[in-house]
Amino acid sequence: MSDMRRLAVYIVHYRLHVIGALAATLIVTAVNLAVPKYTGGLVDELIATRSFVVLNRAAFVVLILFGLRSLMMYAQIYLTFYLSHRVTADLRQDLFARIQQWSLDRFAVWQAGDAITRSLQDTQVVQVQLLAGSVDAISTGLMVGGIVVMLVWIDWQLALAMALVIPLVGGMARRVGHEIQGTTVRAQEHVAGLAGLIREAFSGARVIRAFAREDREIGRFQTQNEQSFRANVRISRMVALQIPMVSFLTALGLVVVLWLGGQRVTAGHLTPGLLVAFLAYVGFAVEPAVSLTRHYAGLRQAMGAFGRIRMLLDEPSELREDPAAVALPSIIGRVTFDDVSFAYAPGRWALRDLSLEVRPGERVALVGLSGAGKTTLVNLVARFYDPAEGRVEIDGRDLRQVTLRSLRSQIGLVPQETVLFAGTIRDNIAYARPDASMEEVINAAKAGNAHDFIAALPMGYDTMLGDDGLQMSGGQRQRLAIARALLNDPRLLIFDEATSALDSESEALIQEALDRITRGRTTFIIAHRLSTIRGANRIVVLDQGQVVEDGRHDELVALNGTYARLLRLQWLDAAPAEGAPAPAGPPV
Ligand SMILES: Nc1ncnc2c1ncn2[C@@H]1O[C@H](COP(=O)(O)OP(=O)(O)O)[C@@H](O)[C@H]1O
Ligand SMILES: [Mg+2]
Known part of the structure; x- marks a missing residue:
């Protein structure tokens, strides 16, 4: 259960919310438990006294109790959801921050689709099933426990007869819960696979068209999609099975109570009012018992999801900054490799x-x-x-x-593949330092031989790039990348095949820029x-x-x-x- 401890770290920040939600839950449950016994006693008192004073008092008390219960329910539900959404947001933030700290080798280990599923979908499962679910589970647990106490209090022999039904319900819940958890893990993996294929449909669109492999891609998607469908149907079948089975078992319990309880009332061991109360409690137990089995399955599902989140959170980064590291002074530019060996x-x-x-x-x-x-x-x-x-x-x-x-x-790095982010040309050149002045941006663009083509655009430096922005040629992108690398006027420049894939005109422009800026x-x-x-x-x-x-x-x-x-x-x-x-x- 170290996963639980790990999650607790996130929850502890909001302990006041937790305490508030639990206190409200306790009051709601206490009211729920008190009312049937109270009204059961009232029935017996009314039969004995036939007094309107008793009736009026009882009506008033019950009204006050339910008013209090509604107020506490509001607090319980609001605090629970606040807590669950807050913790989920914190988890997602931490996951993204972790990914930003990864050393580059991690990106070869993880697929983006998988990381997206874990960051968005698995955290949602944790939010719904574990965080929001657990207060509900505690409240239903209290309710079921309280009902058992009340049943024993009213008539322990009758309660003992009921106890035969409980292991049946519990055993079934366990089995179905296991099954649901295992299948959910598989279903999530298929969704991650689908995400990866959709991404490839975009990033690889040209290649897929060029090689006429659309049908193969559709086929690959279909295989994953169908497997995901089958896993989900399996989960649905388990969930569908749970509810009718539990309610049938409860009906069985009610019939047993009615039959045995009727005999005990006739024999004078039990008052009619208390039998009514007893039946009310058993009826009351139906919903909590059903949702308890559902919570159990949900909890297992959430623990599976949190396990996957944790793997992402705990992904070790090979590259660590020495706590004693100091800022590198302005580089003069001597680079030394001393007997270096490296292996991926x-x-x-x-x-x-x-x-x-x-x-x-x-x-x-x-x-x-x-x-x-x-x-x-x-x-x-x-x-x-x-x-x-x-x-x-x-x-x-x-x-x-x-x-x-x-x-x-x-260091100014110009890689072979130019990455442009959604935003303006100016934003992209000033990526390393968004507060750079316009003059610095223009100087960098001029040095990279990019200024002329940017100035010729209708929107100039404010032209939007990215998915729904301007599409640029390879040479233009490369010159923007050079301008970006030059913004900070670095003493050390790296060009990794920056000119390999260019046409000769772009190549000449970039070559001219290279000769000038590398001096x-x-x-x-x-x-x-x-x-x-x-x-x-x-x-x-x-x-x-x-x-x-x-x-x-x-x-x-x-x-x-x-x-x-x-x-x-x-x-x-x-x-x-x-x-x-x-x-x-x-x-x-
Ligand atoms: N991310 C990586 N993971 C595993 N092996 C890699 C990775 N990048 C490069 N290599 C391997 O390291 C060796 C050197 O690669 P690289 O430095 O990219 O060569 P070059 O840039 O000269 O083409 C190659 O054998 C390559 O397969
Ligand atoms: Mg290379």
Whole structure:
């Protein structure tokens, strides 16, 4: 039950609400329990006295009691729902904050659809079944317990006869509850699968159309959808079974009471008024007993859901900030790899004993076959991961000793795939610093060769981007990405195949921007274009996670090694600007 303890942490913040709801519940239950016994005694008193005074007094008391009960019900229901929605909102907030703190490797482990289901749907199950449900469950539990006490009080022998029915109801509730929980877990997994397929229908729309695989996608969706349907029908069948079975068992109990109780009244062991009260209590027990079984099933369902939420909450992040970490001072630009090894999966080295020293302001081109470790190397510079062995340093400081924020805010990263967020062009360029001045934004756009095309748009920098905004070409997106990376005027720039997938005109514009903005800044450029690579001060050739060659273009050609072979294989494209025909880009 450590899940319960974990959830309690969230609830404890609102303990006044909990206490209020419980107090109200207690009063409501007490009134519910008192009324039948009171009216039962009244019937006997009326038979004996035939007094209107007694009747009037009783009517007044019952009215007051029910008035009080209504007031307390309002408090109970309102506080319960407030609590449940509040805790659910807190849970969701924590889940999202956790995901924002994940190191990047976590995103390979988790599917977005799965995380969405856990954050939205599972939290809702917890809200309805556990948080709102539990006060209800406590109140019905109290009610059922109280009814048992009242039954024993009125006539324990008759109550004993009733007790035979209770294990039947309890046993059935357990079995059905187990079944419902197991099936719910499966149903939720299918929904997560559906979410993933819908997302792919959007993100992969072009590819799906291009390869004419619509039918396959529809088929995959149908398989998941049908499995989800079957699981839900199974749950419905269990729920449908629960209620009629319980009410039939209760009817059985009532008949037993009537039959046995009638005999006891005739024999003089029980007054008629108390038999009426006894019957009223048994009738009263029907609804709580039914909802108690439902609560039991709901509670199990909610614990399953919370278990899934917890897995997401507790997902370990490999990358931790040292509590003693200090802010990295303004970067000068020396980057050192000292005997660095790194593996995404144990034993499969992406970088192996790699040492590299990059001087401030140096422009380094990283070259190598796909999978050689180029992206991994620059990932370590931005500390998306920590090396398994060795150290990565900037200006002589181990990256593990500086704060992530101070490090990353001084690095400009332009990835191959440009991510634009819903918002204006200005918002997207100023993503790193929303309070940047318009002048800073325009300067960054000019440096990235993006200003001219932005200024030509009717809305200029206020043009909306995103799902229902302007769609831009690859080259335009890439230039926005460069402007975004330049906003903070970083001393250290990283371009990861930023120009690989562009047409020649965009390529020329970006190349011109690159030559200009990388001057005086330490730069890592991962590229296949010969024009880009030639412009570098230094070419570092990677193969299977190791530096195999390091030098200038002419030197490496003369060496006639890996670099020369990549050139011959046209792995390194001659840029169109140099008059050579542009071969198809290499696979990435
Ligand atoms: N997120 C990841 N999880 C597991 N393995 C990865 C991941 N990213 C890269 N790799 C592996 O690490 C090696 C180096 O990859 P990478 O640095 O992306 O190469 P490059 O950028 O040179 O193409 C490859 O063997 C690749 O399969
Ligand atoms: Mg790469």
